[in-house]
Amino acid sequence: MREVGEEERKARAALTRIVEPGDETVGRWLRRTTPVQLVQSLVGEREMPTGVSEEKFEGLRLRATRLDVVNKPAEDLAAVAALGGRFVCPGDDEWPQQLEDLEDGRPIGLWVRGRANLRLWALRSVAVVGSRACTEYGAHMAATLGASLADRGWTVVSGAAYGVDGAAHRGALAAEGATVAVLASGVDHAYPRGHTELIGRVAEQGLVIAELPPGDHPTRSRFILRNRLIAALTRGTVVVEAELRSGSLVTARRAAGLGRFTMGVPGPVTSGLSAGVHQLLRGEAVVVTNAAEIIELVGSIGDLAPVQRGPVLARDLLDPVASRVLEAVPARGGADLRRLARDSGMAEEVTQGKLFELQSLGFVQRGGAVWELARMSTAASTGRQGGP
Structure with missing residues (x-):
């Protein structure tokens, strides 16, 4: 450079x-x-x-x-x-090159408060944004994602606003991780006022950045313009609760336009605060529910989220033929070998062999010529209710 x-x-x-x-x-x-x-x-x-x-x-x-x-x-x-800050310009070693994607709309320079290197932190960063008037669910999800991402070595970027932004920053701070607050004012002008302490903590542990010079105040248009910076600076944007006209959707759509990953955390379909997120999820955004799923999208090859599975039942381990025979056994009462062979579609000798196998495993029991579900068999092990 x-x-x-x-x-x-x-x-x-x-x-x-x-x-x-x-x-x-x-x-x-x-x-x-x-x-x-x-x-x-x-x-x-x-x-x-x-x-x-x-x-x-x-x-x-x-x-x-x-x-x-x-x-x-x-x-x-x-x-x-x-x-304890500085003014970072295009051409400086600390300048994040991804901001060049904004082309003529790139910042003239960035006022930076904090000790960390902005360019290095931005290389592995995710934006977590959402409603200012979020629900307890939204605050919980934002804080959990912020802490989990930070704990995995990712920088959490947000706008230091009330609601989801503040929760995401607090989550990262609680995990003693990296977080960046992008302000629509000067870096020495805490806004909102109620987050003065939080922004101070971010400046001590992370970074506070702004395009506006020290002492400058935010305006409505500056908040919208700030969102483009959050979108460009990070590798992906996650929206946690947003109404249909939320500024967070502007950030997400700008991120998508810049070729970044756009993600959303679903909420109750009856909640207006999740309506904007759900609209995103119908189009350009991907559903995420935890940090591992986010990192799978924005991370390197091999950063795969664990496959989510339900509990493994004992009957899941049966071979297909044994499963068909077990399905043929009535939930109440019993049946003879001929009926079970007919209902399972198997030859009688095959059905009989599988019944003895199921008996040894505790799935069925025999009473004379009748086979029935074992009385001790439970829904947890068979997936069916055995006996009255």
Whole structure:
């Protein structure tokens, strides 16, 4: 990777105050000019770049005139450094390359708070998102998935919101694992306020990242734009409870559009909070119920989830012929050899041999010429109720 110079870093820091996250128009401009030249143009020190919409440019210039481009970027960089953080730019060793999938909508830079390496953590990361007003079931599932994924060495990424997001972060923290909170505000501005302590814990144990500079506040549109970052940063997105108009569905569908895995945890079909998840599961998403199933999708070859099986009954171990003979024995009363041979479709000598075999195994008993289910036989061992 190329080395990002201090002048470019300050210019990108300045642009995070001037430009809204995900502005694809500015992203296209940056393919034709450098961040330094763009900032100089916006503050009137340089002519407007060619091929740029004058109306759009003047709007950004109004925002830029309120910015002290000499001192403010340095102040922001110092503010994040005081929090133990940094400003990561495209070209830095810590820059996650998967963000390039956003093309012109990629972040201008990321304000990062925490000690871990963002690029390394993002390589094995899963987003767990969902409803803010989740049920106890949703909170339990999010926390369980967060803890289980973290315990298996995966980074849990979410938005630090109330409900599912907070539960997922807490689960990862409880497992002493890796978790990343992606904010729609500055990394020093905890939002929601009620999660100030949680976001502080994430910053200490994991990472808090944002596209907006220190001190900046969230808006409705910034939450939606933040979701694209969660989708691009991770290898897959899991939705735990979401209504039909939930922002979590925006994250999931953006993830699918970027070629990431999209997963959903089913809930009660009578619950409106699971209606959005179920809609996803009818189309682009895959059902998951635990961390092993998630890792089977997003992990490496060989990361297979254990096959889910019901309890093994004794009759499951019988060969097919013995099973057919056992099925022919009436649930109540008994039957003679001829009837059992007829009902099982076997020759009498074969039926008789299998009946003696079933008798030795405790499935049937004989009373004269009549065969019946053993009185001690139970539904657990035979799958049928034996005797009155």
